[in-house]
Amino acid sequence: MRIARPRSARIVAAVIAAGLVATGCASERDDDGGSGDDSQPFVFGAAGDPASLDPSLASDGETFRVTRQAFETLLDHEPGGTELVGGLAEEWVGNETGTEWTFTLREGVTFHDGAELTAEVVCANFDRWYNWSGTYQNTTMSYYWQTVFGGFAENESPETPEPNYVGCTATDELTAVIEVAEPSANYPGGFSLQAFSIHSPDSLEAYAEDEASGEGENLTFPGYSQEAGTVAGTGPFQISEWNKGNGEVSLTRFDDYWGDAAGVEELVFRTIPEEDSRRQALQAGDIHGYDLVAPADVATLAGEGFQVPTRDVFNILYLGITQDSDEALQQLEVRQALAHAMDRENIVSTQLPEGGVVASQFMPDTVAGFSPDVTTYDYDPERAQQLLAEAGAEDLAVDFCYPTEVTRPYMPAPADIYELLKADLEAVGITVNPVPLKWNPDYTETTRDGSCNIYLLGWTGDFNDGYNFLGTWFAGYSKEWGFENEDLFALMDQAQAEADEAARVALYEQINEMVMEFLPGVPISSSPPSIAFSADVNPPTVSPLTQENFAEVSFK
Structure with a gap:
């Protein structure tokens, strides 16, 4: 959860309806139905x-x-x-x-x-x-x-x-x-x-x-x-x-x-x-649980008798592009080249837990407004090189920011994901300058301020409405994206003001299609942490x- 610039606070009426009192619901307990020593931390x-x-x-x-x-x-x-x-x-x-x-x-x-x-x-x-x-x-x-x-x-x-x-x-x-x-x-x-x-x-x-x-x-x-x-x-x-x-x-x-x-x-x-250290602490009995289990450790821990539940998918990992940080990145062909250069399926298969999928747009398919008709960008290094040549950017060099000392629900191994993408980009002739930064506060502030050419970031939804994803990034100009697109911003405004849920969902689909045509960044994956x-x-x-x-x- 982080970092958006609202175009205005004129955002939208989602559902105007009465809500009723919540009913209590506990997690499943073992068959004895009881609890043990509650004084143990x-x-x-x-x-x-x-x-x-x-x-x-x-x-x-x-x-x-x-x-x-x-x-x-x-x-x-x-x-x-x-x-x-x-x-x-x-x-x-x-x-x-x-x-x-x-x-x-x-x-x-x-x-x-x-x-x-x-x-x-x-x-x-x-x-x-x-x-x-x-x-x-x-x-x-x-x-x-x-x-x-x-x-x-x-x-x-x-x-x-x-x-x-x-x-x-x-x-x-x-x-x-x-x-x-x-x-x-x-x-x-x-x-x-x-x-x-x-x-x-x-x-x-x-x-x-x-x-x-x-x-x-x-x-x-x-x-x-x-x-x-x-x-x-x-x-x-x-x-x-x-x-x-x-x-x-x-x-x-x-x-x-x-x-x-x-x-x-x-x-x-x-x-x-470090995720390895968290796993070892659990195995040693020093802790009783930890989050963001590495995909390779899920089967190991389960086989050792640990409980390893998986959440439903409700997140996006993406490659962000700050367009006004480099004139080359303002060219659509260059952004398309970045997308075609990335072997996102390799990331999903090697870095994400079972159930992870390549993302086609900036929201998971579990959110209403997901469109089946967006422009897609398959892994195609030759096409990436061709696009760079057409844009006159064969010598493109980028500062690639990635976070250290952290794992996120959408990004279980930031350094490993960075290394895979770095290799993909270099394979099509792009020079990659690594910029590793500590997550809090260095990385979040640096990406927010538009100080990276490209960067890894993501989002886990706060609540189930398409605006919580699309509005987080594309409601108006922000330094981290560094672009002006009045047509997109106007459509976001229209969605914000739409009180009818079905009409609003249709607008979200249209926005997803417009975003993927404009390609301000590259959605990479959704995963069940x-x-x-x-x-x-x-x-x-x-x-x-x-x-x-x-x-x-x-x-x-």
Whole structure:
């Protein structure tokens, strides 16, 4: 999840309908139906450190994996699926124009610091984000706010989108009404985003006294977000310690949680960047689970008695191209040459788990709006060389950025994938200059700022609407893509404003066809990422959105 530039906050009305209360659903347990020693810590191997303990300031999955256990949102997703269900709100409804969303909150919800959830608290959270200023208006800090709700009460940069958020009103103690200027395909799904988790009123007051600082690439997160003790949500766990030196975040069970109690007293996320090291830690019994299992390890672990469930496909890996970083990349023939030079089937067969597929467009076929009629680019090195010659770019050289010290659901082995693509590009005469960068914050900021010619990146959907994929990249000009295409941007605007679901899906299909004709980047693959657990635990229900609820975990 990361990095888009909304063309405006005038995005679209997805479905304007009432939502009903979520029903509880636990993951499958073993036949005895019981749980073992809940005082034993459950330790999970994470691929990277969180950026912040305040999810409002984050845009990355490693942060959200941790904060999701402690913070809750107005809406949620069904366990194991993409259907919206109630979260802190039992019911929700949008008006006919999609500009007003009414949330009926659960009764008896308590924050970790003892405060009670009310509609006024909900409004205070949304008003906090809307009134952010200074460093908080940098997209590194407020990516999701700007993507879903646009700009701020007072924008400080001409690049910041106009605000779409109008206000929030507490009509009674448990009813919050959120008003937006224009309908959006990001509603109601956006209300399920971890970045819009609800914080306690006392913690909001403390946040206001501890500001972020810096500008450009020199940003400093506020102190409260870098250590436990201040942040307070309503989740089944509360964050008790962040030992950044050892890469561990510890959470303890919250005994006053409104829902089912967590199955373990303590939950620990231990950062182990290398996938081999995570596997070895699981095999040695040092951890009880880890994510992003290397495809080659799935059968091995399963054969050793470990549990290795696979998520459904809901992601895209792509080669991004920053067109205004090099005049040659502004030529369609050059971008087509890059596409024809890449043996994407080789990547799928050697780097991805079983069930991975070559991507034909910038969304998986599990999302409505996927088109069967897009232009495709088969592996054809001779055609790639011919296109480079026609463009006068036989001596093309590119800076190729790729991330280190991380694995992602759509990209299990970044360095290996880079090496395969590098060999493909060099085979057609392209000079490749490697630019390896640490994922957080170097890689995300460098690609966001358009400082790479080409780069590897991807996306796991936040919720099930085509705009959550297409709008992430192509709603308007962004530095990371570096192109202007008014016809495409206008069609995105049209899709944003379309309230009829069938008509909107048809527009998504048309957009996919236009994008693949224009070829701003090359979609590489979609894959079903695996997650592993030891044999002695009852694991959580795995989520295609990678939104596992670790409160479901218990020991057998």
